[in-house]
Amino acid sequence: MTSLRLTSQDLETLPDDGKRYEIIDGELYVSRQPHNYHQLVSSRIWELLQSWSRRTKAGEAINAPGLLLAEDDDVAPDVTWMSRERRAIAFQEDGKYHSAPELVVEVLSPGPTNERRDRATKLKLYSRRGVLEYWIVSWREQRLEIYRRDEAILKLHSTLYKTDQVQSPHLPGFMCQVSQFFDDIF
Numbered sequence: 401m402t403s404l405r406l407t408s409q410d411l412e413t414l415p416d417d418g419k420r421y422e423i424i425d426g427e428l429y430v431s432r433q434p435h436n437y438h439q440l441v442s443s444r445i446w447e448l449l450q451s452w453s454r455r456t457k458a459g460e461a462i463n464a465p466g467l468l469l470a471e472d473d474d475v476a477p478d479v480t481w482m483s484r485e486r487r488a489i490a491f492q493e494d495g496k497y498h499s500a501p502e503l504v505v506e507v508l509s510p511g512p513t514n515e516r517r518d519r520a521t522k523l524k525l526y527s528r529r530g531v532l533e534y535w536i537v538s539w540r541e542q543r544l545e546i547y548r549r550d551e552a553i554l555k556l557h558s559t560l561y562k563t564d565q566v567q568s569p570h571l572p573g574f575m576c577q578v579s580q581f582f583d584d585i586f
Contacts, residue, residue, distance in 0.1 A: 505537060537581060
């Protein structure tokens with residue numbers, strides 16, 4: 401028996417109802433509108449990355465971009481950062497990126513299904529598709545987990561808390577306090 405594998409074309413037929421529809425390995429994932437704090441944290445991270453990007457002209461941060469990694473891998477992570485060099489190749493006329501960014505950020509939404517998707521399904525997808533660094537952010541616990549590519553696989557590199565500094569070899573010169581992600585939400 402063959403299972404139905406959805407593609408990016410199938411996403412075009414779904415309603416524009418405020419839900420986030422993503423396809424990972426041909427399977428449909430649907431998310432509700434996230435908590436307001438989720439959006440604030442996501443925006444703070446984007447703002448910090450984009451401010452650094454503007455100063456350095458190294459690339460750009462995008463909120464919830466269309467990331468079409470394959471016909472059956474079409475997702476919208478919370479934030480991505482892509483160098484100018486990768487963007488020149490990845491950005492297509494459909495307004496989506498068609499290859500992996502250096503950095504993907506997912507802010508956890510509550511619930512075991514959402515956590516499993518970000519911690520397992522998306523980690524596997526981003527690892528398979530060439531993302532160099534993956535941040536999983538918990539606004540409830542004010543924690544950042546950093547996964548970095550090691551021998552072609554994204555592996556947990558470090559777990560940072562409010563008082564820790566964030567730096568990355570893929571973002572030369574970028575540095576901020578983890579607490580800046582959570583300004584004004586607690």
